[in-house]
Amino acid sequence: MATTTSTAVDVSDGQQDDIVLEQSGSYYGYLGEDGEGFHHHVDEATNTVYVTPDRAERFLPDNAGLYWFRVRGELDHTEKLEQEEDRDRWIAYVDSIRGWTDRPVHIDVTEIFAAMHAARGDRR
Helix, strand or coil: CCCCCCCCCCCCCCHHHHHEEEEEEEEEEEEECCCCCCCCEEEECCEEEECCCCCCCCCCCCCCCCCEEEEEECCCCEECCCCHHHHHHHHHHHHHHHEEEECCCCCCCHHHHHHEEEEEECCC
């Protein structure tokens, strides 16, 4: 019979309660920082925007092949988007109300791969 021991990790309620969003890199998106200093994070799985005063922390869990993102702190606003097009409306709305200080450039990977294949003469 094998003997196993368990280790209890004491995590205070405050440490767990201040996590606003924790998502794998496959489902995490970042829209940017608005003119009032708030950061707009997207949970791609639920199509929800989280507006917080803090940036996301990127970390690599043990035995994971993909980075995860964790947002801690206060939550200024949550916006559930109905459709993919609503994200563009949200971006335009924030631009008209708060403006954007730091707005990442949207990269369409499909267009990049199509251009690479076209340059090599592939017809995919």
